Amino acid sequence: MNTTTTTREPAVLVLEDGRTFTGRAFGHQGETVGEAVFCTAMTGYQETLTDPSYHRQVVVMTSPHVGNTGWNDEDDESSRIWVSGFVVRDPALRPSSWRSRRTLEDELDAQGVVGICDIDTRALTRHLRERGAMRVGIFSGDDARMPAEHLLERVTSAPLMEGSALAQEVSTDETYVVEAVGEKRFTVAAVDLGIKSMTPQQMAERGIEVHVLPATATAEDIRAVEPDGVFFSNGPGDPATADHEVGVLREVLADGIPFFGICFGNQLFGRALGFGTYKLKYGHRGVNQPVMDRTTSKVEVTAHNHGFAVNAPLDRDTDTEFGSARVSHVCLNDDVVEGLELRSATGALTGFSVQYHPEAAAGPHDAAYLFDRFVTLLETNQKVNA
Structure with missing residues (x-):
């Protein structure tokens, strides 16, 4: 895939309290909903994405640069990516690792994981720290062009993590x-x-x-x-x-x-x-x-x-x-x-x-x-x- 920022489709992130962040599509295009959580790790995004504990969650990476080491065939912690969505500030332009077999974005796209980039992840993280983890939706491409109230309705209709048997x-x-x-x-x-x-x-x-x-x-x-x-x-x-x-x-x-x-x-x-x-x-x-x-x-x-x-x-x-x-x-x-x-x-x-x-x-x-x-x-x- 490897699209540059200038050719990326628009994307929007909508939190259940109504706050929105606009950015660009990263990974698969479409829509996804889940619980917004942030991860403070500066490394190990492949293990994070394939950790089943992240099922039905949209992970916000606080580290600004993500994707630098690409994607290899050794570090998966399960048979697939489990996160519902992925949020990064600055995706790597190209991977730099002798173990890399493909880009992070290619793997996200291949597994149908909707993501967003070019947003202020620091501001988003501070919001979640102050308000708490909450439901969120990522919408890219044609889905990002739908009316704001329609997007918010899709987010608030998603199930809560409390009471979920997963x-x-x-x-x-x-x-x-x-x-x-x-x-x-x-x-x-x-x-x-x-x-x-x-x-x-x-x-x-x-x-x-x-x-x-x-x-x-x-x-x-x-x-x-x-x-x-x-x-x-x-x-x-x-x-x-x-x-x-x-x-x-x-x-x-x-x-x-x-x-x-x-x-x-x-x-x-x-x-x-x-x-x-x-x-x-x-x-x-x-x-x-x-x-x-x-x-x-x-x-x-x-x-x-x-x-x-x-x-x-x-x-x-x-x-x-x-x-x-x-x-x-x-x-x-x-x-x-x-x-x-x-x-x-x-x-x-x-x-x-x-x-x-x-x-x-x-x-x-x-x-x-x-x-x-x-x-x-x-x-x-x-x-x-x-």
Whole structure:
């Protein structure tokens, strides 16, 4: 495609509160609606676009130059682009990377992703920070020429993110296995709520054979794998809608199977332990978010992508029917819960979760140790049951 700014079709971005931004078409032309969110990452746009957690969201990149490294065949985190739309200020004129196989814009166009460029993304980001994430539409070409009130009506008729059950829309349809690299040490049942491909790969590199199950999996399906541990992945949507998944997780905890959860998995872990969840004003999205491990007081720079959080007390442990739960990690920007731990009556760790992304795709590697912590949990449980 590679159209220059002078030949691009007009495009308009319309927020549900009526504010509009005019720009130029980027990627596929047409219309799209979703929830407007901003991502503060300066790199890793390919991983962002292919992250299933962004399903039904229009992503605004705060970094001004996007597309510089093109698009390669190695960094996808799933089989397709999941974002509903893409917003950038200055698209790269041409990619510059030895790994690039095509331009970002060509890939957006090929996958039917409507975008907009040449707008003031700083002003848009400030608006979302002040007003909160909201519904948005991008309209380009002939669609951009429709009356403003008609465009706004299309935006406000789109479904809200609150109350949306989306995990089953992005999950695998059938179970598949990611083989352990080298000697197999453990078997883990991973429930795919929108899993990123790097997550089972990180486990496989530690000797774990990962059985990836659909979001519709039952406790019986998990038990059939005879797992040494259970993992719940990241994913999109409102955790308050995931009653089936929470019920399955409660059975896993009742069985005493070691548990590890990431992002959406952290929120469902919180619900299974009896905590509530809530929607953040504009969420955390980027690869530069500071989190403190409250056990070690170590501060990690981490990758985030979430619009909901767990409502758990920071100042005390909580007794649950499965043991004692506590907040293990906290965001230093706003004290949002970033991790949970569950311990037995003897103080032994039986399950844990984090709100951020230790698989670091894309992002820093500060939190990669959490996969090692999961291995240690599996080792300990195996010895106890030997």
